[in-house]
Amino acid sequence: MKVSGLNFSYDKRAILQDVCLNLKRGKFYGILGPNGCGKSTLLKNILQILKPASGIIEINGKRASEYGLKELAALIGFVPQKTALAAPLSVKEILLAGRFCRLKSAFSGYDASDHAKVEQMAELLDVKKFLERSAFELSGGEFGRVLLARALVSEPEILLLDEPTGALDMNYAIEAMSICENLTRSLNLTSVIVLHDLNLASLFCDEIFMLRDGAVRYRGSASELFTPQIIKEIYGFEALIVEENGVKFILPKKEKL
Numbered sequence: 001m002k003v004s005g006l007n008f009s010y011d012k013r014a015i016l017q018d019v020c021l022n023l024k025r026g027k028f029y030g031i032l033g034p035n036g037c038g039k040s041t042l043l044k045n046i047l048q049i050l051k052p053a054s055g056i057i058e059i060n061g062k063r064a065s066e067y068g069l070k071e072l073a074a075l076i077g078f079v080p081q082k083t084a085l086a087a088p089l090s091v092k093e094i095l096l097a098g099r100f101c102r103l104k105s106a107f108s109g110y111d112a113s114d115h116a117k118v119e120q121m122a123e124l125l126d127v128k129k130f131l132e133r134s135a136f137e138l139s140g141g142e143f144g145r146v147l148l149a150r151a152l153v154s155e156p157e158i159l160l161l162d163e164p165t166g167a168l169d170m171n172y173a174i175e176a177m178s179i180c181e182n183l184t185r186s187l188n189l190t191s192v193i194v195l196h197d198l199n200l201a202s203l204f205c206d207e208i209f210m211l212r213d214g215a216v217r218y219r220g221s222a223s224e225l226f227t228p229q230i231i232k233e234i235y236g237f238e239a240l241i242v243e244e245n246g247v248k249f250i251l252p253k254k255e256k257l
Contacts (some may be wrong), residue, residue, distance in 0.1 A: 006055035030201040033211035073101035073134040077151030131214035
């Protein structure tokens with residue numbers, strides 16, 4: 001996937017400014033930056049939920065705008081920041097919804113191959129035991145795995161994740177990141193995750209894009225970008241950088257009042 005010169009505005013307020021990304025398969029990318037810098041808006045532009053003012057988004061050499069919605073849904077698996085259930089759907093029903101873009105005919109319904117893919121992803125994400133249960137009965141971590149399984153049942157080439165660890169405790173957050181990293185390698189996906197937790201990004205992401213005011217200010221590995229100067233510039237706080245086994249961790253300094 002390639003993004004070139006992407007610009008997007010709400011009314012006259014610029015949100016994304018000349019954003020460029022060049023993303024390869026089998027890599028796990030992190031999108032970092034303070035609140036309001038355009039991280040989630042960038043994903044929505046890639047998904048064509050929002051239409052850019054200018055710039056090009058290419059997937060497999062073809063402009064994203066030239067794909068039909070069903071084609072795009074088959075190419076991109078998406079785990080949203082928030083998902084609210086309005087009905088007591090079973091886990092199986094939620095996962096089958098992820099296969100809609102692969103239906104051969106809207107009149108024929110889901111066939112054996114669709115059910116087989118649901119079983120496969122449920123097994124892979126360790127939610128098979130929940131298939132007949134209502135999603136209302138699941139914990140936050142369990143429901144997070146269901147959403148990831150739903151994104152993967154369409155057999156996508158690209159996986160976009162919008163703060164999937166935001167509501168999880170540290171144990172579930174690490175588990176979710178480990179699963180995403182392993183799936184990126186084993187399924188040869190192009191994975192892009194929006195994160196607020198800098199230390200999780202350092203642990204798991206191959207490459208990081210740091211945004212501020214809608215522009216990509218820095219691109220590189222966490223070991224390259226996690227410096228007190230860059231953290232101060234991007235986030236506005238003083239930080240101590242600690243390195244352990246080649247991984248950099250950020251410890252915010254407490255301000256004196």
